[in-house]
Amino acid sequence: MHPAYSVIFFTVASGAGYGLLFWLSLAALVGAMPGGRWLMVAGMLLALALVTFGLLSSARHLGHPERALGAFSQWRSSWLSREAVAAAATYVPAGLLLLLAAFGGASAVASFAALLTALGAAATVYCTARIYASLRTIRHWNRKDVVWIYLALALASGGLLFCLLLALGGHALGIAGPLSLAALLAAAWLKARYWAAVDADPGAYTVEMALGMPDLGTPRPLDPPHTMPNFVMREMGYSVGRKHAVKLRRGVLLALFAVPAVLLALSLITGLSAPLLVLGVLSAAGGLLVERWLFFAEAEHVSQLYYGLQRA
């Protein structure tokens, strides 16, 4: 699948934003948010900025962004529509939580808003993942663990941002440190398992099935239907990424998982958190962008059986 930069930025930024929102809401809910109101306000602003930037970036990839309101209508059947609804709905409790943090207010209301924000953040990331996981045409996406990976990566990247925020505010990471580390390691384990599984899966559909005449044997493309690639080939047949997949996967393991995990562990041990975590967040951001690029570039689409792919 063609890796559209707008969608890569969207899923990475909004994933981290919703992850951070989730951590902040949990901290507010259990009353463990240190640093008075301003750290909470700064965190909420950062999270909402990431989410909003991501959503705007994904709207830019639409042919008709001005009609985007229509995307709220089909939540009965469409995960994309459900994502839109969940994303919009999450703004309400998140905005309330931000206002209450800034100006103070009834703590029962704040707790309720925090609970709804955490649920909304998790639901939105879940819907994003289901958009991909529900597509039976793409075996690299049509898997249960795709949903878990999206959730784990949002939790891990949001956790890193949350730890960085605490460190910049001059606070100890407390329980957030080990929990973020655990999320990071869980995501790494899921992703490594995922790669092994998609490599071992040859694909359920063959070119013989696509043409429907298995008695005739295996078809070979003779004359192409068009002289240059059409939309279907450009959008669904992207294969540049597969050439470098092994190297890029190693890069992801290093930049997204190993480096941030080591830096996070070091900052827990040394207490010298802020500079280490800045590096960790930057490394994870680069790693996440490559991870998301690969998620698209490595994905094979069944329609390519008509264009020379043997199995998908």
Place this chain on the structure above:
Amino acid sequence: MTTLPPATDKKLGLVIDLDICVGCQACATSCKEWNTGGYSAPLSDHDPYGADPSGAWLNRIHSYEFGEGAAAKTVHFPRSCLHCETPDCVTVCPTGASYKRVEDGIVLVNPDTCIGCKLCSWACPYGAREYDHDDGVMKKCTLCVDRIYNETLAEEDRIPACVRACPTGARAFGDLGDPDSDVSRSVAARDGFNLLDEFGYRPVNKYLPPRKTSVPLDLSETPPPETATGTTAIEKLFAWVDRTLSS
């Protein structure tokens, strides 16, 4: 509404006979001509006469080769939307722009509400939807919905443009939900089949397989080319030239 209708009154669709399709592209050209001015207008092209042409077409004609040597077979293979009965290309659409009609089963995109998110094209295993970069909306075969009910056209023209254009009669249009229709009868008689039946979208369009070749070709029986012989001077000269050139 992007939920699928539980059943449709008719199942309008195409039956494509792979035995007689010659891959002439007349159907694809005629489709482009009609639809760039019809329901799907425009079907934009980019750099059409340049080095990297691309554009939205709703019908694509592949040619494949099967088998080896004397048993080899060329099959021309038109590919367009199959108007599936249970396709995810409809249910994934966030806006309701992609829908299946209750009255005749045609799968359409509403060009006024499509936001151009491309998700429906990702959900189609047949590669039947093509995005129009200029128009910003998804394009697909409409089964010429603006011809088949069009009373301003002559009766014989109220069929899809591809069917009207096909010079060999390889394309037929009709109600595949009616077992007594001509198209259903030909599917029954010729063992018509579905593309990628295993995927489970239940296409309405059917394909008829190439007929079995009745006389198997045996290349070993091909006689050697004639050699020039003769008695007159000029015939001897030709025989000498033939021998010299053949050696």
